[in-house]
Amino acid sequence: AQSVTQLDSHVSVSEGTPVLLRCNYSSSYSPSLFWYVQHPNKGLQLLLKYTSAATLVKGINGFEAEFKKSETSFHLTKPSAHMSDAAEYFCVVSEETSYDKVIFGPGTSLSVIP
Amino acid sequence: NAGVTQTPKFRVLKTGQSMTLLCAQDMNHEYMYWYRQDPGMGLRLIHYSVGEGTTAKGEVPDGYNVSRLKKQNFLLGLESAAPSQTSVYFCASKGGAGSYNEQFFGPGTRLTVL
Numbered sequence: 639a640q641s642v643t644q645l646d647s648h649v650s651v652s653e654g655t656p657v658l659l660r661c662n663y664s665s666s667y668s669p670s671l672f673w674y675v676q677h678p679n680k681g682l683q684l685l686l687k688y689t690s691a692a693t694l695v696k697g698i699n700g701f702e703a704e705f706k707k708s709e710t711s712f713h714l715t716k717p718s719a720h721m722s723d724a725a726e727y728f729c730v731v732s733e734e735t736s737y738d739k740v741i742f743g744p745g746t747s748l749s750v751i752p
Numbered sequence: 753n754a755g756v757t758q759t760p761k762f763r764v765l766k767t768g769q770s771m772t773l774l775c776a777q778d779m780n781h782e783y784m785y786w787y788r789q790d791p792g793m794g795l796r797l798i799h800y801s802v803g804e805g806t807t808a809k810g811e812v813p814d815g816y817n818v819s820r821l822k823k824q825n826f827l828l829g830l831e832s833a834a835p836s837q838t839s840v841y842f843c844a845s846k847g848g849a850g851s852y853n854e855q856f857f858g859p860g861t862r863l864t865v866l
Contacts, residue, residue: 672854682857
């Protein structure tokens with residue numbers, strides 16, 4: 639069975655410092671993995687996705703994530719946090735089913751301190 | 753393109769009342785989904801549709817019904833609202849089959865049941 643664990647419910651960083659949001663997954667298949675961002679009172683926006691091509695995936699707004707099969711991880715990073723990065727981040731795993739089932743992690747809330 | 757839109761944005765119901773949430777997408781997507789978002793739980797799938805005229809149950813379908821009479825619209829109904837259905841509801845759409853295809857989300861409907 640698939641599952642997604644986001645290891646930190648809340649992360650706080652200072653503006654200009656690196657961001658690391660951790661995600662571990664379990665899947666019986668070769669998964670597709672996604673990171674979505676949700677700003678307050680907004681819908682979810684895709685940051686990046688892994689679909690079995692390059693293991694290092696670059697996304698929007700300077701974010702990137704590395705797929706590590708041996709560690710079943712898909713951590714999200716950014717070299718330098720910006721105030722506008724404050725939001726909720728969701729790691730998502732998808733598997734091939736009749737409707738392409740997706741499992742959402744519980745989310746990590748990122749705060750950026752000026 | 754407007755993408756995925758949801759109507760209404762906010763609603764307050766009394767226990768036992770009924771309502772319908774409308775989701776519309778202008779991307780000619782085949783797949784559509786309804787989720788609910790509750791604090792600390794990520795998003796959970798209520799119902800989904802893989803094409804016009806088809807619907808199926810997701811993870812938490814009890815108390816909800818759906819219809820997909822037109823390809824671009826996916827309606828979520830609450831026949832007799834309960835306080836446990838207080839949540840934020842998101843609609844999403846996807847172009848077609850393939851776990852590597854991302855879902856596009858609407859802005860959400862915030863529902864409170866008193």
